[in-house]
Amino acid sequence: MKMEIRSKTTFLVKPRTPEWKGYLPLSEWDQTGNITHVPTIYFFKPMRDLDGLVESLTDSLSRVLVPFYPVAGRLRWAEGGRLLLECNSAGVEFTVAESNGGIDQLGDFTPCPEYVWLVPEVDYCRPIWELPLLLVKVVVFECGGFTLSFSMSHAIGDGPSALHFVSEWARMARGEPLKIPPYFDRDVLASPAGRNGLHNLYLTGPEVEFAHPPLLLGQTDSVEERKKETTLFMLKLTKSQVDRLKDKANQLPPRNGHPYSRYECVAGHMWRCVTKARKHEPNQQTTLAVCVDFRNKMRPPVGQGYFGNAVLDVRARSYSGDLVSKSLGYAASRIRMAIDKVTCEYVWSAAEFLRQQPDWTIFQDLHPQGSHDGPFYGNPNIGVVSWLTLPMQGQDFGWGREVFMAPGNHEFDGDTLIFAAPDGTGTIIALLGLQVQHLDDFRKYFHEDIL
Structure with a gap:
């Protein structure tokens, strides 16, 4: 049986409480090289009880977006191809989908055509100021397993920064406090x-x-x-x-x-x-x-x-x-x-x-x-x-x-x-x-x- 993945709903998750709003300067390294979204997928084994999965993920996401408030913002173009990061709490795009297959059908998880349906779709035809900087997708399989995937704009963070965000989100989802607060001062890179x-x-x-x-x-x-x-x-x-x-x-x-x-x-x-x-x-x-x-x-x-x-x-x-x-x-x-x-x-x-x-x-x-x-x-x-x-x-x-x-x-x-x-x-x-x-x-x- 061919695996089918159907989206159920898509919505925005915003910071739980209001945060600073304004334009955050970006470094030269934020604005050059790859500034598209980088997708990552986590595969979780079948569980007997997934009740509250989406509620827990979205609730903890709204809380982790308070210290990581730039992630909920949007990019804007400036002169000469420069970029500005507008911290406006516009939100993270969150999609929930389901599949009629089992996660074991993915075998050893070698990338396959189904991967494209497991990660959030980024519509690059939209103006850059409308594109979420982070998109999340949860796919629940018939067997009880699920995938959790992220596509984060490289313009706001590299691999270590993206994983810092994900690990702090996971901590909050487990009911634990923030471990390492993020900071955004680009002057630490300047001469x-x-x-x-x-x-x-x-x-x-x-x-x-x-x-x-x-x-x-x-x-x-x-x-x-x-x-x-x-x-x-x-x-x-x-x-x-x-x-x-x-x-x-x-x-x-x-x-x-x-x-x-x-x-x-x-x-x-x-x-x-x-x-x-x-x-x-x-x-x-x-x-x-x-x-x-x-x-x-x-x-x-x-x-x-x-x-x-x-x-x-x-x-x-x-x-x-x-x-x-x-x-x-x-x-x-x-x-x-x-x-x-x-x-x-x-x-x-x-x-x-x-x-x-x-x-x-x-x-x-x-x-x-x-x-x-x-x-x-x-x-x-x-x-x-x-x-x-x-x-x-x-x-x-x-x-x-x-x-x-x-x-x-x-x-x-x-x-x-x-x-x-x-x-x-x-x-x-x-x-x-x-x-x-x-x-x-x-x-x-x-x-x-x-x-």
């Missing part, structure tokens, strides 16, 4: 001169990170590559396989002396395997996009509870010939070289570079998930985002912990997300979007190159 409103230059070359990534040799744009059929699939690396990759990468003296991390080794392995599968010419340039959390790189470090974006995308660069002919340690070293660039001064410099630009729209990804015009990591490039250190699992809203969590569908060529499996065994799960024509070769290299 000392910037905090005083002075024009200060730290220009050390960050503008190269805002340039377009390499194209395939002989091509002038990426249009044809974007049109090719792409699929999303899930791979798992056991702890022993991850350890094997770390051993291989660290056979050569690591850059800066510190052993290469799980991320550097797994991302380097995937970069090499994707490049092999695509069969590049040796002189083809390729990049791997790395998302670096710079909270602890600032002076002083950004304190616990900061709600906003504190991440910066940088690129590891190589020639394809070097990448596939040299060891995994070479790939890991290129990734570390990119990460090491992100210092406090570099963040200030990159922010200053952006402030000088008259038009920020060229630095913004405004495309919804699934669009062929979306962010292009694709051939010859790749992006690997890490959720390995984020507290994603263990969200108990009063009905026990989830059995699995995953991002919503994202099928962009080369777009990769890695995160820890929920079983605590050290297994790493990788979700990768790749052109169908390269899939078999990638799988072959992915497993062979671990041995």
